[in-house]
Amino acid sequence: MDRRILKSREAIVEAFVALMAEKNFEQITINEISERANVSRGTVYLHYTDKFDLLDQCIKSHLVELIESFLPCGATGIFPSKASLLHTFQYLGQHAFFYAAVLANKGVPMFRYRLQAALLRGLDKQIDMNGINRDMNKEMLIQFLTSAIAGMIEWWITNSMPYTDVEVVEQLWALMERNQMVPQPFDKGMTI
Amino acid sequence: MDRRILKSREAIVEAFVALMAEKNFEQITINEISERANVSRGTVYLHYTDKFDLLDQCIKSHLVELIESFLPCGATGIFPSKASLLHTFQYLGQHAFFYAAVLANKGVPMFRYRLQAALLRGLDKQIDMNGINRDMNKEMLIQFLTSAIAGMIEWWITNSMPYTDVEVVEQLWALMERNQMVPQPFDKGMTI
DNA sequence: GGAAGTTTGTTTACTAATGAACGAATCCAG
DNA sequence: CTGGATTCGTTCATTAGTAAACAAACTTCC
Numbered sequence: 001m002d003r004r005i006l007k008s009r010e011a012i013v014e015a016f017v018a019l020m021a022e023k024n025f026e027q028i029t030i031n032e033i034s035e036r037a038n039v040s041r042g043t044v045y046l047h048y049t050d051k052f053d054l055l056d057q058c059i060k061s062h063l064v065e066l067i068e069s070f071l072p073c074g075a076t077g078i079f080p081s082k083a084s085l086l087h088t089f090q091y092l093g094q095h096a097f098f099y100a101a102v103l104a105n106k107g108v109p110m111f112r113y114r115l116q117a118a119l120l121r122g123l124d125k126q127i128d129m130n131g132i133n134r135d136m137n138k139e140m141l142i143q144f145l146t147s148a149i150a151g152m153i154e155w156w157i158t159n160s161m162p163y164t165d166v167e168v169v170e171q172l173w174a175l176m177e178r179n180q181m182v183p184q185p186f187d188k189g190m191t192i
Numbered sequence: 193m194d195r196r197i198l199k200s201r202e203a204i205v206e207a208f209v210a211l212m213a214e215k216n217f218e219q220i221t222i223n224e225i226s227e228r229a230n231v232s233r234g235t236v237y238l239h240y241t242d243k244f245d246l247l248d249q250c251i252k253s254h255l256v257e258l259i260e261s262f263l264p265c266g267a268t269g270i271f272p273s274k275a276s277l278l279h280t281f282q283y284l285g286q287h288a289f290f291y292a293a294v295l296a297n298k299g300v301p302m303f304r305y306r307l308q309a310a311l312l313r314g315l316d317k318q319i320d321m322n323g324i325n326r327d328m329n330k331e332m333l334i335q336f337l338t339s340a341i342a343g344m345i346e347w348w349i350t351n352s353m354p355y356t357d358v359e360v361v362e363q364l365w366a367l368m369e370r371n372q373m374v375p376q377p378f379d380k381g382m383t384i
Numbered sequence: 385g386g387a388a389g390t391t392t393g394t395t396t397a398c399t400a401a402t403g404a405a406c407g408a409a410t411c412c413a414g
Numbered sequence: 415c416t417g418g419a420t421t422c423g424t425t426c427a428t429t430a431g432t433a434a435a436c437a438a439a440c441t442t443c444c
Contacts, residue, residue: 002402003230004430029391038195040432045393194432196400221421232402237423 011037012044016054017098025107059114062098067122080182082173089165092153099157112154119146132183145181203229204236208246209290217299251306254290258283259314272374274365281357284345291349304346311338323375337373
């Protein structure tokens, strides 16, 4: 890909996200975006039809990344696994600026919904309905899981990540075990 | 000016200076520069005939800035003044990365010479030969001043600025007063 | 309500940047 | 010495980005 395209897109998105952290989506103008991005206004229209399209593409690409953070280590393991959960929260921590901006921005409702929808799409493909989940209703299991995780994500990001990614995943995993949503740990007193 | 030109030049110079801080000038290639600058190799040749030209333009523009730092507050005051000296060292502190790179780089001799030559050019125009300097030989005065200042600059930068700009100027100014190179302070016991 | 000023989205002609190709020069290992 | 690999400096056709202009749709404020 022509590096000019990548550089322009990157500059525009970066400026846009920075502005979203400062003010509501509605009161952001294309003028501001192009100025902040140090790019001609025409260039913005060259890549995005309007600021709604820009927002949409931003959210889409980030949610694709989020889904990909589930399964970074090749085909190793099935979700839900503690390792893949940790990857996701590590990714979120690295892109907290964006997620905080869209979650907090009053001009961007629906993001919470799209977040959960993305989790659902990602989870649906790779969840293992054998073993522990054999007798569960998949639809309900996924709904429960994605709600829980989305809620944790929203809380963690909007509260400025008050705990480390490891700590959050530790807690979340414990809750999932308690609710029999994941493979149970071996009982310490158990004999084989 | 077309912002593409500014952006390309900026990226190239930034990459070049960063590389100079890492390795000798001779072993820096145009390939490396264009890669680091995230710019096509042809773009480098579009702005600079070769890496010597790049180095030359870098040094030239920085020395112009250095001279301009002498007289930032309009036509206020004559050099040497404590305020203008401070401006110069403030400027140097802000661009220490570049000056450290060229001063330390074994592939860039002559820089010390050009530094002093720039100081000399800047000083020659605005030094006040009346008053305290009435009976001095201008050529020798300027030679003395520029040597002293250039030496201080080189020491300050290559030693990672071990004192603040204010401290350095304080010391330098005291030395200049002691040598009657600047207007003498009013004697505390003096009556008008 | 209406004048003055923004912002929007589109179009224009122009120019800078791109990547690819090329032969020549230079470097370096075998 | 020799042959493979880099780097050099240049050329080329294509494309992305540019500033400027424009009318239309908005705010804002008197």
